[in-house]
Amino acid sequence: MGRAPCCDKATVKKGPWSPEEDAKLKAYIDENGTGGNWIALPQKIGLKRCGKSCRLRWLNYLRPNIKHGDFTEEEEHIICSLYISIGSRWSIIAAQLPGRTDNDIKNYWNTKLKKKLLGKRAPSRRLQRTNQDGPMPYSYLAAGGAGGGGSSSGVNANGTTAALSSSALERIQLHMRLQGLYSAFGNAPPQWPKLEPPTDAVAMTTVGHGHSLAAGAVVQAEQQINPSAGASYDTPAPGSFEERSSKLGFGSPAGESAGMASTVEMSSGSMVGGSFGYGHVDELYDFLYNKQLAAAGAFQGGVPPLPELQCPDGGAVVGADEKFSTWMASTSCDHYVPTTGGQLQLQGGNSMSLQDFVLGYDQ
DNA sequence: AAATGCGACAACCGCATTATC
DNA sequence: CGATAATGCGGTTGTCGCATT
Structure with a gap:
């Protein structure tokens, strides 16, 4: 019924x-x-x-007062930073962009920004519809197989496989890309995005859909109720860290004044100091607008090639796009097992657990 | 010129939450 | 306090138009 x-x-x-x-x-x-x-x-x-x-x-x-099309750089910054922080909470993101609707932002993300950031062509919907017997598309894997409803995550019907939402995967991939970029310009090894359990500083709040929402997003929600609170940005010096992080919508050590209440604090432990680390802010900024890297002649137009990245279990070295999806598919099916409490852990005693991702990414 | 591929956008669908009785 | 209705939200699909073959 x-x-x-x-x-x-x-x-x-x-x-x-x-x-x-x-x-x-x-x-x-x-x-x-x-x-x-x-x-x-x-x-x-x-x-x-x-x-x-x-x-x-x-x-x-x-x-x-509805605006359509022609998203500004400022709006792109806000969308990207909020997406990384809180995922596909389009209504909350839309609340930060006067005149924009959640549907508009969602479409803009799916058709433009996602490709810009992840450098990945979305699988053709025509192919998805017709190649039912072929390799499972990315979204299918991400959604945990048959049943659609991309918001689902965790364990499927037989209780043996685990999959993160497509939103979570995209955010992980975005994070990995940024780290890959980082390592490409330094010698630091790529790191799996390790998230810290909630702390007082980045308290997690349970909200609708049974997800956890980072503290910063609560600020967003509160602003929906009280839009007059902290709606303005400071105007830091051009090119400064404050300017970049501010444009990206991140808090900064220098931006803890009341005027920064509209920024989002990151919940990831790898996003240093309760907000995106210095390097990540720069990377995201450059990645989005290709300014510093392009000026340095590092890449010839568009999204740079991905470096090879290492699996968290120390296994095969993979790239971050198609290879990542492939690896996720094999890993989620074969290596992760549900534990009591609904968490997912690697088989064989490996200490790496997916609960970290569930905490911060699979929202 | 026709067929096909693809991107973009509008709209729909179904589930979760909230409000009301 | 439970049942039902209304609303909100996010994912998905349909369709159109342009580009390419």
């Missing part, structure tokens, strides 16, 4: 909205407001639309 549908699907119109429908909806809401009942609204104004569809249309397109 499933949930009753919110509307009669046989009589409800679907698909793109016509200008007439837009006009009707906008005129009514301009005059009367939503009335607090989206379900009843379409009947009131004679629209053959589902209430949810009306709400979405209003929120995403008809609402005043």
Whole structure:
């Protein structure tokens, strides 16, 4: 027995909205407001639309002061830094970008920013649909196999495999890329993104969907309630660390004033000092805008080639893109076992555990 | 010129949460 | 306090238009 549908699907119109429908909806809401009942609204104004569809249309397109397209660098910074910090909480991210909707940001991330950062072509949806017998696509692996619903994570039906959400994987990959870049310009070995358990400084708060949310994201949520709090940025010296971290939306030691309340504090222990480490801020900045690296002639346009990265179990050396997905697939299926308490650990006594990722990434 | 591939965007779907009775 | 309805959210899909073959 499933949930009753919110509307009669046989009589409800679907698909793109016509200008007439837009006009009707906008005129009514301009005059009367939503009335607090989206379900009843379409009947009131004679629209053959589902209430949810009306709400979405209003929120995403008809609402005043909505911006579309042409994301600024500043907005990209905020989206990227928040995504790394809190994952695909599009509504929270959208709350930091006046005039932007969660749907817009989500689309922008999926179609542009993700590729820009991860340097990975998303598998063609046509191929995904037609090659059902072929290799499992990245998103399939990330979602834990059949069943879709990308928000799922953890152990599948037979209780033997574990998979992180696609969002978590992307964030890990992004993190790895940044570390790979770091090692490419120094001699420091690549490190698996090790997250520290929550501390007072980076307290984790349980929120909806049963996920953990870093303290910084709580700030975001609080700002939704009280948008007047800390909405402005300081204007540090051009090119300074403060400027870079500020543009990226990270807190900085010098930015702990009230004006920095809108920035996000990172929960990862590898993001030094409760926020992104100095090197990572620079790397993300350069990676996004290719300024320093391109100027140094390190890469010829676009995303630099990935360095080889080492698996956390000390096994095969892999690259961070397709190889990473391959490795994750084999590892999650063969090496990790669920423990009591829902955590995932490597078989064979290896101390590396996935709980760290669950804490910080798989949100 | 037609077919195909692909990116971008709008909209839908289903689940979780919150509000109301 | 439980049941139900309404809302919010994130993932997924449909469709259009442009680029390439």
